[in-house]
Amino acid sequence: MSDQAHDGARRKFLGTAAAAAALAAAPGVFFWQGVARARGTDGASSEVRWGMLIDTTQCAKGCDACVRACNEEHGITSTGRPTTDAQWIRKLDVRDPATGHAHSLPMMCQHCEQPPCVDVCPTGASFKRADGIVLVDKHICIGCRYCMMACPYHARSFIHEPLQDQLPHAPRGKGTVESCTMCVHRVDEGRVPACKEACQEAGYGAIVFGNLHDPESEIAQRLAKEGGTKVRADLRLNQGVRYRGLT
């Protein structure tokens, strides 16, 4: 985290320097380039890799607090046609037929380090931020849905119909693909994703969120101690979302 703060400070300095240079060179003309950065906000840094550990031993069958929180956070509502409704996170109940051992778990975009959705996107709309969060830039997305085909986790949704009354922090619209953003708008403010918060409030605390690159973080410590499974690890995507208790 201190690295991130450092990076933020550096950006602040660079922004200030750029603004000063712009003023000196041509006041008024390039003025706005400086202003856009004058507030010195932190950006995504590769010093950080955001991830989640989902402890399926704590996740309750029948609880969908995370799903409801996600829908509310991003203004996702049902069209009444569930087969085409957007779904950023879903609850799965899985059972090993051999042993009868059952789990309940939330499944969403796994924020792959080697994301197939990004590989196949013909426009560059699917991309991975420096901090490992995989997003769709809807300004560029042409709605071809290649990424939906490529994603091994069925994590992405296509918006088929015009939307209105979207939330200011969650732009969404017809003709583009979307998926879990790891609540990037919250993370950039130093908050935790809505699903994690809701799971905590529901009393299960099955979702741990944090910086995989920080050995002091709770997620890194728990992964070091308890281990974590990557779903379909054979695909070697090195996901940011890990599960505990799957085996």
Place this chain on the structure above:
Amino acid sequence: MKSWITKIVIGVLAAGVVLATATAQSRVTLPELPPAAGEECVEPTDVMRRDHPKFLLHIRDETVHGGIRGARHSLVECIDCHVQPVGGNEPPRYSDPQHFCASCHVFTGVRVDCFQCHADRPARATYFHKLSGHRHHMGDGTLSAAELKLLAEQGESHE
């Protein structure tokens, strides 16, 4: 994408000419811009009229790809200030010619697709508060002395 921007910029420039001509001759009904909540825009009116697409495009990529937030020229801030409830009703939508953006875009015949995805009205809780209460304008109280000075200098550079 480039040609789209060029069209908008040309459109806005053309609008400027039309506006100027119209004012001189008063033959055309000018758009009526609804009042904003704040005292002052982030830039002088002539700069905003000409450059608002540039401001928005510039920070768009920084925000989406770089995660750099809190810029002065954000679409959310434009909407928060310029789209206000009318006579105790909900604020207008972009499809309504009373909407701040629509009022001018309809006049100039420049169609934008921003609001297919972006909220065309402030979040419900926002329009019951004055702009000065908004977190981006207030900052989080951590602006350094150097930043304040910089902002003050930049403010002066327009005079």
